[in-house]
Amino acid sequence: MSDSPDAIREDIEKTRRDLGLDVDALADKVTPSKIVDRQVGRMKGAVTSVRERIMGAADDSGSALRDTGSSAVAGVSDAGRQAVAKAQGNPLAVGLMAFGAGLLIASLVPASEKEKSAASAVKDQAQPLLDEAAGAAREMGEHLKEPAQEAVAAVKDTAAEAASHVKEDATGAAGNVTDRARDAGQQVQGG
Missing domain, CATH: 1.20.5 (Single alpha-helices involved in coiled-coils or other helix-helix interfaces)
Incomplete structure (x- = not known):
């Protein structure tokens, strides 16, 4: 490291730029709207992937949706992938998941x-x-x-x-x- 004042100033400016970039990236990562956008994207991808694995591939007219869903699947967590893998080809698991979803929806609907x-x-x-x-x-x-x-x-x-x-x-x-x-x-x- 140099002891010249100009070299020290350049080093300080470089450190400030790097720190500014890190702070901007961190702010982007913890902004609530960005977090929600990322989570929504992950959930959409996971739902699309699960639907395709359980119900089979969609027809040719839905290929654009399938391409979008498969690109979003890359961000799905390991737990989601494991659940999908266990459910694939298992009609009992699919039925239990559908029952659970129906039960959840029914609990949200007021009683007649x-x-x-x-x-x-x-x-x-x-x-x-x-x-x-x-x-x-x-x-x-x-x-x-x-x-x-x-x-x-x-x-x-x-x-x-x-x-x-x-x-x-x-x-x-x-x-x-x-x-x-x-x-x-x-x-x-x-x-």
Whole structure:
């Protein structure tokens, strides 16, 4: 590296240009609208690819769409490709995916009056069963209350007994330490 002021200025200007390009690229990468555009492109490509793999290639009139979709597939993540590869040639997987998509769409659509009335009727018919189940749960809870109380008492007794043993052992150990300390003190004085 040169120590001349002109060389240092040129180096600083080059670093500024490079830094400016990096900042512009980073800003482009984290701009929300650009992120959305990239994600939309990836999803379109993935959907097109999945449709083509599962349902077969489109006819010749759709070749332009297929070309556009296959170029967008290059940006699809590995997870998407693995899912498509597993689904290819597997009608059960295709059916499950279609069922899931239908379930999602159905959950977004508001319930009709017929569906609401049917749900109300089912709820009314199920109420006696719910009441019976609640009664059985209460009865079971009452039957389990006494054994649970006995178990708690047994645990308390065991803990008290263990604490007593620990206290006795600690007292004995303290006596032993005291005796040994006294003997050691006598040996030091006598020795």
